[in-house]
Amino acid sequence: MKQRLKILFAASEAVPFAKTGGLADVAGALPRALAALGHEVALVLPRYYAIDRSRLEHLPGPLGVPMGPLGTLWAGIWRGVLPGSDLPVYFVDYEAFFGRSGLYTDADGFSYGDNDRRFIFFSKAVLELALRLDFRPDILHANDWHTALLPLLLRTRYGDREEFGPTASVLTIHNLQHQGHFQKGAVDWMEVGWEHFNPRELEAMDGVNLLKGGIAHADAVTTVSRRYAGEIRTPEFGFGLDGHIRAHEHKLFGILNGVDYDEWNPATDPYIARNYDIGEMEGKAVCKADLQKRFGLVPREEIPLVGFVGRFAEQKGIGLIAGAIERLMHLDIQIVMLGTGERWAEGFFREIARRHPDRFACHVGYSDELAHRIEAGSDLFLMPSLFEPCGLNQIYSLRYGTLPVVRATGGLDDTIVNYDPATKEGNGFKFHDATPEALYHTLKWAAETFRYEKEAYRTMQKRAMEARFGWERSAEGYEDIYLHAYYARRAGRHR
Numbered sequence: 001m002k003q004r005l006k007i008l009f010a011a012s013e014a015v016p017f018a019k020t021g022g023l024a025d026v027a028g029a030l031p032r033a034l035a036a037l038g039h040e041v042a043l044v045l046p047r048y049y050a051i052d053r054s055r056l057e058h059l060p061g062p063l064g065v066p067m068g069p070l071g072t073l074w075a076g077i078w079r080g081v082l083p084g085s086d087l088p089v090y091f092v093d094y095e096a097f098f099g100r101s102g103l104y105t106d107a108d109g110f111s112y113g114d115n116d117r118r119f120i121f122f123s124k125a126v127l128e129l130a131l132r133l134d135f136r137p138d139i140l141h142a143n144d145w146h147t148a149l150l151p152l153l154l155r156t157r158y159g160d161r162e163e164f165g166p167t168a169s170v171l172t173i174h175n176l177q178h179q180g181h182f183q184k185g186a187v188d189w190m191e192v193g194w195e196h197f198n199p200r201e202l203e204a205m206d207g208v209n210l211l212k213g214g215i216a217h218a219d220a221v222t223t224v225s226r227r228y229a230g231e232i233r234t235p236e237f238g239f240g241l242d243g244h245i246r247a248h249e250h251k252l253f254g255i256l257n258g259v260d261y262d263e264w265n266p267a268t269d270p271y272i273a274r275n276y277d278i279g280e281m282e283g284k285a286v287c288k289a290d291l292q293k294r295f296g297l298v299p300r301e302e303i304p305l306v307g308f309v310g311r312f313a314e315q316k317g318i319g320l321i322a323g324a325i326e327r328l329m330h331l332d333i334q335i336v337m338l339g340t341g342e343r344w345a346e347g348f349f350r351e352i353a354r355r356h357p358d359r360f361a362c363h364v365g366y367s368d369e370l371a372h373r374i375e376a377g378s379d380l381f382l383m384p385s386l387f388e389p390c391g392l393n394q395i396y397s398l399r400y401g402t403l404p405v406v407r408a409t410g411g412l413d414d415t416i417v418n419y420d421p422a423t424k425e426g427n428g429f430k431f432h433d434a435t436p437e438a439l440y441h442t443l444k445w446a447a448e449t450f451r452y453e454k455e456a457y458r459t460m461q462k463r464a465m466e467a468r469f470g471w472e473r474s475a476e477g478y479e480d481i482y483l484h485a486y487y488a489r490r491a492g493r494h495r
């Protein structure tokens, strides 16, 4: 540790409390890794309906959160700890906003109509809570659009609070597609001053864009792989914000996510049929047979079994899989999919499973247990994403000796090295074109390698299982950025 920092980490989801995707994995692991480096860290989350209060400690007195014309709203505050650490986690409890089954959407997948109020409220509650606890952060770390208002709040509504005088803000973009775009009336609830509603700060297409405001005002902006940090400066990946990002690129950094190997480790994984590791791989065959049985596939050991776990969203390349599936069904392979999301995809893949019950199976739903079983039981793991800021499943797959088949984009490109038949180097299989043909040919090649080049496959598998993407290295990357932002702010050189 170079210097002990006080870090307030705000996110809309974190493992093990609430999760819809990789943001939760990161928000549950990075604070712990920072604490392990010696920093003082506190995590703040909304108290969603599913988070059980009975194991939490209620802090006395409600917390007043000013919301402009809505007046002051009063929240309850609960405290817990992040498992495996003594790091405090604070939950902001406000039933009318967070006492719902979904985090951001209702059961039909539609965004809640008051998401602007919900997360403006949450962001303000984070700062009010810090004042209440007299937690004077050196670093305020916001994540994605939900908490992207924090850097601007820090400089406006809370700008004259001496408790936040030295506080530098860091905003991490986990996914640029989701920007928090709302009607401009939301500025009134923010109480940041209408002068910040302009095209260089909050304004976009006559509405407010929370992520845009955060990028403008954070002392440092990070994203979750180096490759993605480059990609989002281009119109192809910028989702309309590439120009804005280029204007702030001097403070943009890419830091690859890590993996929590306490959770994703075939040697200790409690969910899988039989544990295994390098040098004792018999368990992997047991996991494969178990997966085939569970999904009603013929339990054949020599057939390449391909797994997919992820949100059924265009981002994840489900359109490419759908486009290639009929041809893939003519190969002697099996495919197992786990996911939920777009309705057309859920229906489409269920129908494929009905037509090809011997080689295709799909579980529509969310299941941690099945995700682990698929990682362990598959031979190949498919991630044909159109864009992928980091991607975690391909890194989990490496540890499980399940070679990834990926599209060369973002974090997938940074973590997977294409198999080279001449040198036998590599840890997976990659394609570039976002077409069903490219996916088909690459998956076919990977399946043939598994089947007919057993030595090469095993060498790659061993290499994949030996590689480590621990959080410690990532945490050190954040530490450098924190220190840089912190000193720049103290010296008044932040903008």
Ligand code: ADP
Residues within 6 Å of the ligand: 020, 021, 022, 023, 025, 309, 310, 311, 338, 339, 340, 365, 366, 367, 368, 371, 390, 391, 392, 393, 394
């Ligand atoms: P993203 O955050 O874009 O969804 P990541 O690869 O970073 O993608 O992280 C996804 C995380 O969510 C992984 O931990 C993955 O295992 C998990 N996940 C996604 N869909 C499901 C599902 N249907 N069931 C269980 N876990 C899932």
Ligand code: GLC
Residues within 6 Å of the ligand: 021, 022, 023, 026, 174, 175, 224, 257, 388, 389, 390, 391, 392, 411
């Ligand atoms: C996002 C991205 C994913 C990344 C995750 C965690 O949801 O889509 O690529 O791994 O955030 O940073």
